[in-house]
Amino acid sequence: xxxxxxxxxxxxxxxxxxxxxxxxxxxxxxxxxxxxxxxxxxxxxxxxxxxxxxxxxxxxxxxxxxxxxxxxxxxxxxxxxxxxxxxxxxxxxxxxxxxxxxxxxxxxxxxxxxxxxxxxxxxxxxxxxxxxxxxxxxxxxxxxxxxxxxxxxxxxxxxxxxxxxxxxxxxxxxxxxxxxxxxxxxxxxxxxxxxxxxxxxxxxxxxxxxxxxxxxxxxxxxxxxxxxxxxxxxxxxxxxxxxxxxxxxxxxxxxx
Numbered sequence: 464x465x466x467x468x469x470x471x472x473x474x475x476x477x478x479x480x481x482x483x484x485x486x487x488x489x490x491x492x493x494x495x496x497x498x499x500x501x502x503x504x505x506x507x508x509x510x511x512x513x514x515x516x517x518x519x520x521x522x523x524x525x526x527x528x529x530x531x532x533x534x535x536x537x538x539x540x541x542x543x544x545x546x547x548x549x550x551x552x553x554x555x556x557x558x559x560x561x562x563x564x565x566x567x568x569x570x571x572x573x574x575x576x577x578x579x580x581x582x583x584x585x586x587x588x589x590x591x592x593x594x595x596x597x598x599x600x601x602x603x604x605x606x607x608x609x610x611x612x613x614x615x616x617x618x619x620x621x622x623x624x625x626x627x628x629x630x631x632x633x634x635x636x637x638x639x640x641x642x643x644x645x646x647x648x649x650x651x652x653x654x655x656x657x658x659x660x661x662x663x664x665x666x667x668x669x670x671x672x673x674x675x676x677x678x679x680x681x682x683x684x685x686x687x688x689x690x691x692x693x694x695x696x697x698x699x700x701x702x703x704x705x706x707x708x709x710x711x712x713x714x715x716x717x718x719x
Contacts, residue, residue: 474526476542484519500563503646505654507560514556518549524673532599541592548585568637590627611690615680618694619673626669632662639663642711657713664714665705
C-alpha cells in the first residue's frame with residue numbers, strides 16, 4: 464500500500480493512466496474467455512491484453528522515474544502527451560479487436576491506413592519523449608541517487624527508445640514475421656512465431672530494459688561497474704534475438 468501511495472504521489476497523471484490500463488487488461492482478459500473472436504488465427508483479445516498491460520507498466524515506470532528529475536513544465540507536458548498518445552493506441556487496438564479486425568499493418572482501406580499511420584506517429588512521439596527524459600537523466604546532477612541506479616535508469620531509457628523504434632522494422636514489412644506469413648499458432652499468449660523470425664522478441668526484451676535494469680541494479684547488483692556490464696550483456700541479448708529474427712530464425716528453435 465505504501466508503494467501505491469508513493470506511486471500516486473510521484474505522478475498522478477501517469478498513476479491513474481496506469482491503473483486504467485490495468486483495468487483494461489482485466490477486461491480484455493475476461494473478453495478473451497467469453498468471446499470467440501479471432502484475428503489472424505489467434506484470440507483477438509490477446510493483443511489488447513499485452514498492450515494494455517505493457518502501457519500500464521510503462522506509465523507507472525515513467526511516473527516513478529520522472530519524479531527524480533527537477534520538476535518543470537516540460538516534464539508535466541511529457542506526462543500529458545504520454546497519456547494522450549497511448550490512449551489513442553489502446554483504444555484503437557481494443558476497438559479493432561472487438562470488430563475482429565487487424566489494428567497493426569491494416570491498410571485495407573484509406574481510413575485504416577490513416578489510423579495505422581496515426582498509431583505509428585503516436586508511438587514515435589512516446590519514444591521521443593522517453594529519449595528526452597533519458598537526455599535529462601544524462602544531464603542532471605542526481606546526488607540523492609546511487610550511481611549504479613542512475614546508470615541502470617539511463618541504460619533502460621536508451622534501450623527502450625532503440626527497441627521501440629525497432630518497431631519500424633515490422634512496420635516497413637507490414638508484418639511481424641520474417642521468412643513466413645503472419646498468423647497461426649505461436650508461443651502461448653505471446654504468439655511469437657515458432658517457425659520463422661519474429662522481431663517482436665527483441666522489441667519486448669529491449670523495451671522492458673526500462674524495468675529490468677533499474678530493478679536489478681537497485682536490489683541485486685548495487686555496483687556501478689557491475690551494473691554497466693550487465694546492461695551491456697542485456698543489450699547484446701536484445702541485439703542477438705533481433706539478428707536472429709532478421710535471419711528468419713525462430714526465437715526458440717526447439718519448440719515445434
